[in-house]
Amino acid sequence: MTHILVSYLKELYSVVVRRLSKKNKLKPVIKRVCYLMSFPNNNQGLIEAVSYEQQVIVLYKKNCLEEVKQLESFGIECINLDTVSGFIKGINCLCQSQVIIADNYFAFLGDITFKQNQTVYQLWHATGAIKQFGLEDKSAAKRSEKDKNRFIRVYESFDYVFVASKKMADVFRRSYGFSKEQILFTGFPRTDRLCQRIVKQNSNKRRVLYLPTYRENEPVETWLLDIKKVADSLKNEGLLQVKLHPHVELEHINQTNVDWISSHESADEYIMQADVLITDYSSVAFDFTLANPTGQLIMYWPDETKYRQVTGIQPNIEADFPQPVTHTTDDVIKQLTNYPMLEGNKLFNALWNTYNDGQATNRVLDEIKEVLDGEK
Template sequence: MKHLLVSFLKERYSWFIRQLSKKNQHCDVLKQVCYLMSFPNNNHGLIEALKNEYDVVVLYTKSCEEEARYLQNIGVSIYCLDTMSGLVRGVRQLSQSKVVIADNYFACLGDISFKETQTVYQLWHATGAIKQFGLEDKTAMKRSKKDKERFRRVYDAFDYVFVASERMGDVFKRSYGFSDEQILLTGFARTDYLVNQMEQTQQTDKRHILYLPTYRENSSLENWLLDIEYLSGQLSQQDLLQVKLHPHVTMTQKFAAKNVEWIVSTQSADDYIKQADVLITDYSSVAFDFTLANPEKQLIMYWPDEMIYNKTTGIQQAIKQDFPQPVAYTTLEILNQLNDTQKIDNQKFNQLWNTYNDGKATSRVVREIKEVMDGEK
């Protein structure tokens, strides 16, 4: 019953967006960029770089409130898509912007009648992909015919996608049904920040072990969460275990120890990634950021629930063979990898997934948009 109600509400939402789009069909296309933002800290200078060239409008969700307010203070127009007035005004901006950039799946894009003179880009919120999404998402495959048609309309709204590697380009071909011509090998703009900050990372006498697990819906913590208490007891005095859970994950009681630090879930992981000596994660794309920022530091993939996760969500085919070292399934295997003294080398992994993340991705993205704005493409 609940699913039917949600499906009905989404259909009404689609109808409402189509009506707004029709009202804005008469709008002239303006030489401006409309950026749809749903992920905090995914920008890192791109919007500012675009603002130096063109008028920029940001349509944001409430999770990006702080970042949106910062952009407003430097002269960017902002509208919150989670309010009725913001949505109405946002659809108008989408209908009249020559360039539209989205950092995620935005349902409204599938019901807007874009003009031939407009170009819509996907700027995904992750450098690479471990879990499946889009057309390959196992949960989406179980949805109704109307739901799937709605998903497809959104995928079809995009003209191009910015990616950092051929590997990620292949993922979008499978996940969104994109063609070779729609894949832009520019690099992922946000990673310029990580690349250019590498030399500034401060070294300490502690080995920082960062644990960043992803979120599971309808799954007990006992099925996938690392045994933090046991692991901390096996670490040396020179180790600091830093734990940052997903904002949607709640623990009734957090284990307290001198060598364990609990990071506030809403805090950006970027600064912790740069100073970490080891990253333990599971299906998070943070793995790609870590190896880029730390080409000689240890990445440990911990998949105790691989079979369940692959069945419910889906894991990219053959991704395991790309990782610098084997996937760990137990805490003991994690300890063995932590105690391994072999030299770490993430070069092969970075060549596959961070191919074009060289610190100059933002300039290539801006150049692509400039060509569209100036009518050269």
């Protein structure tokens, strides 16, 4: 019964979007940028930079409220997609905007008939990819044919995708079915800040940051690092900083060298200050090596076999990492205590952060301007 209801609601959703799109068919396209925002801190100044020269309207999901407040202080119009009135207004805005930039998969894009003089860009919310997504996502194979067709319609709605490397270009060609002509090697605007060599806070302790990926319906003990054991191994020489997903319920151990970061706080500042990052399938790995060329990246995959089966991992990506993947807390501790000074991050960045050189925002702005001015 639930399955039937969900299927009906999805179809109703599509019908509403298609009707709104049809209603806008004869309306002229306005010279402006419409930005679809579902990830906070993904544009890092791009929207403000565009707004200096062009009209910008932001369509946002409620998890981006803090960033929206800042954008509104710049006089940028922001529309909440999570309200009925905002959703209708947002779809009308999309149908009439010359340039559309999306930071994620938005189901309604597949039900909008865009005009010839409209251009839709994908500005993905991650610099690189460890887990598989899109057409390669293992879980997508279990979805209904209607769902699969909807996924493909959304992927086909994009004209171009911004990437930072040939590696990520290959991922998008496999995951979204993009052609090489749809790939724009600009880098990611949000990484420009990571390229600035921030002066680290004075500390005689080694900062170890642990950022695990959230697993839905998976017991915490099957994938979480033994935090106490790692903290004990660091003794007084290191500080272990831990940031978990808001949905993870875990009793915090009270230890002097463990710092629990609020789940609602941005990890960006901590990434830039860290000496070591421990993570699993998160794209923060690419951010960390860019911000910390001499830092230590430790990949912890305790549930690798199951993760490969359920979600999927990018082929042979483990060969790109500066160090071998670990599977136990003891392996993590060994890498922490026996870290040779290698040039692993340099090679990793060359593969995945090729165009993240501090000038990505300028290249994206040039692309948008070219389209708005009718030069492309």
